[in-house]
Amino acid sequence: MNIFGDALNWIIDPANYSGPGAIPMRLLEHLGFTFLTLLVASAIAIPFGFVIGHTGRGRGLAVTTSGGLRAIPTLGLLTLVALWIGIGLGAPYVALTVLAIPPILAGAYTGFEAIDRGAIDAARAVGMSEVQILTQVEIPLGLPLLIGGLRSAALQVVATATLAAYVADFGLGRYLFSGLKTRDYAQMLGGSILVILLALALEGIFATIQRVVVPRGVASTRLLVDRARPARPRPGMEPAITKGNP
């Protein structure tokens, strides 16, 4: 595939690293856009997720809503909002925030739901106030799944943020559009590869955060469980006996 070779050449071509629209600047724009989108989506989705997870109420509604939000075609929303508010970053922000909300919301409420009810009940029984239960029990225990939600939201936003270039001189999507329209496929593919690399980097970062925020005690449970089921039992193979001697 020589166009892939061309694309790599395009990426390492020093000419693309200076002047307006240089690769580093586009990368930064893209990253900043992704970050801000996640921030706004989190500000909306996390409180809702907390409430749903905490009270156990409204889950059905949340599932349906986030299903519905997931179904909204980003391109359609982008053009519609752009028609209302004009060119610039406003419309991409709206469209991508809508895209980012469902995974974050799901992460938030599953995170809270997954917490052992017994632990919360016990916390209340020993005299924690509702606020203390939230901050000392629910948030630390729910965080890993919440970060997981943010992680998949980040992945989607990075990939889809290319659409921002439809209505603004912005981000890595510029390479895709101008490459497409001028049939400069090296540029278009190169831009895509950059997007994928950026997504890869974000994946790595979020995976690390996720590992760090898993409370130690919970992490070790998982380790124990993992070790306890090394493989599925197979004929002629050793059984997976779950009883460990702690």
Next chain:
Amino acid sequence: MNWVWANLDLIRDRTLDHLILSVPPIILSFVIALPLGWLANRYRLSRGVILTVSGLLYAIPSFPMFIVLPALVGTTLRSPLNLVIALTIYGVALMVRVVADGLASVDADVQRSAVAVGFSTWTNFWQVELPLSGPVLLAGLRVVAVSTVSLATVGAVIGAQSLGSLFTDGFQRGIQAEIITGIVATVLLALLLDGALVAVGRLALPWTRARKSVRAAARLRLPVEVTP
């Protein structure tokens, strides 16, 4: 609303186009993800590789995917097959992890007892692991269905007719009603497929309903009151 009434057959045609584009990828991604997820669940090494690669597939922006794919698989740009393949790739990317997690979620005791009474690896997979991971698979499939329906609209940009055509056309002509119709119809179609999957799930996984009632009862057992 006027625009909708005046263009009912257009909406119907695009909805059908859309269904034809989005249903095969949903089914295909399930079928393809099954062995991959099984591999990922079974061996530690393959797990890392398969899950990372499939995660990355999801990071490919849809636009260039649609453009580059024909070069790789030799279809025409405009061919619906092209779009079906692209959507399948996204679906597989989502579904592989779900399958791996679903298989991992099957109670180890149950599996062990199945082996103990004489299930072979093959029958164990089809008769025990697969049905028992059903609820997780269904949940994943629902996400795949909804996002596939949504993504299929992007095909309009490269000339594959779908509900997405309503908003490229509406956009060019400045008819907001048409764009909104396109979005609403997409969402409805997604929810419809989602509902169909839930219904299929109810039929295919009858025991989950039984369990739910028990679990609800178990949850009630602890006298709870949120006293401030």
Next chain:
Amino acid sequence: ASGDPLGAGSTASGDSKTLVVGSQDYYSNEIIAEIYAQALEANGVTVDRQFRIGQREVYLPEITGGKIDVFPEYTGSLLQALDKKAAGGTADETYAELKKTLPSGLSVLDQAAATDQNSWTVTQAFAKKYNLTDIASLKKVTEPITVGGNSELETRPYGPTALKEKYGIETAGFKPVEDGGGPLTVKALVQGDIQLANIYTASPNIKSDNLVALTDPDGLFFPDNVVPVVSKKVDDKTAAVLNKVSAALSAENLVSLNSESVNDQKSAKAIAADWLKQAALF
């Protein structure tokens, strides 16, 4: 063949009795294609409509590959797409050059008077303020001019660079709006996000949004007259039908057809039928 991702495949029909009529993924082009189709049907030709086949990069390989028999095109744009170094000129010169450039197996029939070409467009207020009439008069503008249009405009021979080199007009920046001079571009112009935009002359927005398309006496833009591109399957009798349509299609016609689509939200089918009836060609 896989070096070019846009290489032609094999989807169109090979049935000798039906003609495949295609169109761009653009409402105005679809209307013209629909007119062709209805005209052909009125004359006993079976038509297979394959409309809205994306942009030129998608459909051009299919036309050159002989998968589509009739396709409404625009002389200048098609010429440039086929030959980056084309000379262009007046409408007739462009038409003649296009005929020579077309790959074998393809031909163009008569061109219509209707044109839908690129233009440099400003708002009426802006035009009044600086007394703008033609492109060269942009030099009089004292405020910074931000240009808007599809991203490829930036590098096109009539783009901002040409303005500077040919007329010494300084532009202040380029804002890409990827809708091909559509409603977003118009909105940006009206809102003052951009001062100068590339908008098609047949766009009904020029009238409805009080815009002024600056005249182009020097032929900066290639003329873009509407012309059917046809394959060998189109015989003389059929060609005569299309030529009759082209002869009747005036520039004003095209604007009003577009306006019916945009402002009255009529479907291409209805617009085409009405026009054919009015023109009483068959």
Next chain:
Amino acid sequence: MIEFRSVSKQFPDGTLAVDDFSLTIPSHRTTVLVGSSGSGKTTLLRMINRMVDPTAGTIEIDGVDIASLEPVKLRRSIGYVMQNSGLLPHRKVVDNVATVPLLRGVPRKTARADALAMLDTVGLDRGLADRYPSQLSGGQQQRVGVARGLAVNPNILLMDEPFGAVDPIVRAELQQELVRLQSELGKTVVFVTHDVDEAFLLGDQVVILEEGGRIAQIGSPTDILAHPANDFVASFIGADRGKRALHVERHDGREVLVDSDGRLAGVLVGDAAPGQVGVPR
């Protein structure tokens, strides 16, 4: 002293979990509520620390109506131990034990030192202090649960089937440990179980409950065993299954005790003093 006066609890869904229940729980003694599943034991217990508020009647602790007390504060003054320990999985053992003192504002250092001492009290090695609950065995977790319950030096200790989930051998150990602890500490313990053996071993006062928290019999274990108040009690304590009706059989020249199901219960050792081993070596 804890007093239930005509207490009822109807849940919002209509379930009448406790119906007109009255009971006096003496201080410094262990009172065991025993009854089958759904008889309202947990509900009764959780009314004492206001995890559940009664829909009728009043509950007094040392003469004070608890409805007048602030729930969170009340709870911090009462020890609570539940099945599956209810430990916070993300906190180390020592921090779990120190939870309530910390909530009460005890300085971190003091709280931790006290917590370590409390581990000694419940017979846990201090070396386990820095582990997480998931790294302990079920029995060890329950000990930590008890330590947490005792950490604020409460007058009252509520225990809801605390040993229900551990295996029989560990369970026996924990029961012995509790007997020892209680003999030292003399708390007012309210203990819930559905295991009659456990109730008889631990309870100074045993309350046998039927559906809806109705009291079938109150008394000391021997009272109840010797004089079951009615068929329900007799059946509940296993008298009618013959489990408690032992007779002597001779095997290999030794007298063994066998219940009426034929199950070996032990050997008869005349008047052996408690704690003395009566089995020949």
Next chain:
Amino acid sequence: MIEFRSVSKQFPDGTLAVDDFSLTIPSHRTTVLVGSSGSGKTTLLRMINRMVDPTAGTIEIDGVDIASLEPVKLRRSIGYVMQNSGLLPHRKVVDNVATVPLLRGVPRKTARADALAMLDTVGLDRGLADRYPSQLSGGQQQRVGVARGLAVNPNILLMDEPFGAVDPIVRAELQQELVRLQSELGKTVVFVTHDVDEAFLLGDQVVILEEGGRIAQIGSPTDILAHPANDFVASFIGADRGKRALHVERHDGREVLVDSDGRLAGVLVGDAAPGQVGVPR
């Protein structure tokens, strides 16, 4: 007859779960393996149906070395019942019972009819046949587990702590039921438990295991109870905790039996016939 000949099992991680174990398990009798957690009971049991293959030694069933048999086929010919029943949650009760016959190719209709009959055998109402396991109580689930184990009419029935997870009352019922069943069917039962009482009730032959599958004592329940082979056995069967050393105390004019911990064990009823209630009403 099942024979273990110098069987050892070392797991890949180095754990020596079973070390040079030899035992003869007689046919048509119940042999109970009893020992504390980790003593290798499960490992031994699972070697019989080749869920685990020994690293040394051989196991023979009726003179045939099982290493020469096809594992899947072998398993289908041996009943297996485990804790938490191990039922397939997605199959109705009747289909669970019919699992192995169906795997063996018995026609669906026959298998289901047989399964229904088997429900009768284990004392389950046929009305439960169309429920899912999750809709049954723990005790009912275990009965289904037993029914499934018996469905192929196996000569050998392996039971791994089958009643470990149900509450004491139901547990007693299930034990009685098993005694009754076994008296009718006379299978070769190998039963694993860590509950000594259960072992003594069910076992014709009881094998007390130490760490690594070392045999501390083999014998009939009365043998073991009357003559514990060593301190370990004495301690394990509770003799040294005084749990089995009962003496008579008088309460309210009634003789009650008390163990050396002061726990009430029952009342003495002279020579009451088994099954007769010995407690005054």
